[in-house]
Amino acid sequence: DADVTQTPRNRITKTGKRIMLECSQTKGHDRMYWYRQDPGLGLRLIYYSFDVKDINKGEISDGYSVSRQAQAKFSLSLESAIPNQTALYFCATSVGAGGRMSTDTQYFGPGTRLTVL
Amino acid sequence: AQKITQTQPGMFVQEKEAVTLDCTYDTSDPSYGLFWYKQPSSGEMIFLIYQGSYDQQNATEGRYSLNFQKARKSANLVISASQLGDSAMYFCAMREARNQFYFGTGTSLTVIP
Numbered sequence: 001d002a003d004v005t006q007t008p009r010n011r012i013t014k015t016g017k018r019i020m021l022e023c024s025q026t027k028g029h030d031r032m033y034w035y036r037q038d039p040g041l042g043l044r045l046i047y048y049s050f051d052v053k054d055i056n057k058g059e060i061s062d063g064y065s066v067s068r069q070a071q072a073k074f075s076l077s078l079e080s081a082i083p084n085q086t087a088l089y090f091c092a093t094s095v096g097a098g099g100r101m102s103t104d105t106q107y108f109g110p111g112t113r114l115t116v117l
Numbered sequence: 118a119q120k121i122t123q124t125q126p127g128m129f130v131q132e133k134e135a136v137t138l139d140c141t142y143d144t145s146d147p148s149y150g151l152f153w154y155k156q157p158s159s160g161e162m163i164f165l166i167y168q169g170s171y172d173q174q175n176a177t178e179g180r181y182s183l184n185f186q187k188a189r190k191s192a193n194l195v196i197s198a199s200q201l202g203d204s205a206m207y208f209c210a211m212r213e214a215r216n217q218f219y220f221g222t223g224t225s226l227t228v229i230p
Contacts, residue, residue, distance in 0.1 A: 104150070
């Protein structure tokens with residue numbers, strides 16, 4: 001079984017709809033992240049969470065919200081979807097590296113392809 | 118300024134040959150990490166290799182090695198003995214000590230039989 005799972009894998013929705021993307025992990029990692037990928041732009045960080053009570057905005061958090069329900073679960077919500085939120089969304093986890101933050105490797109889920117019409 | 122720059126949108130390499138994918142970075146932090154990820158056409162992001170800013174030696178993982186030139190702020194990925202399965206997008210990424218994580222725009226590698 002995959003260590004990081006995302007549901008749904010594909011979703012088509014309409015403008016104005018609320019949608020939730022879910023991420024679960026069995027790696028036992030404390031840190032979880034949400035990214036979006038757009039063609040030619042690489043990955044951009046939306047939100048990240050270092051533990052259940054610690055949630056932080058990333059580079060492009062406007063229009064998104066998150067919930068860390070448990071150590072293993074981190075969900076991303078689009079309250080009112082718009083077409084420019086059409087993208088590939090990735091969840092990632094990392095163990096945290098104590099004092100050496102820079103060594104903290106991220107491991108990614110399979111991605112959710114979201115289309116907003 | 119871009120934190121991570123990958124200047125090669127697309128690269129071609131003959132099977133069994135070596136190929137170098139370029140990556141330059143920009144940071145003022147003394148402590149940072151550099152990562153390469155592979156994204157095949159199926160879409161998943163696969164971690165390949167890591168280099169720490171204080172590491173004295175270049176990182177290696179099987180056929181992957183990272184040519185780390187700190188003064189030039191470059192972290193090129195070298196793939197030796199290319200295989201057809203190496204055809205994919207490759208992303209360079211950097212983590213600064215403040216936990217910001219940045220990705221480049223990627224290089225598409227095609228291995229020719």
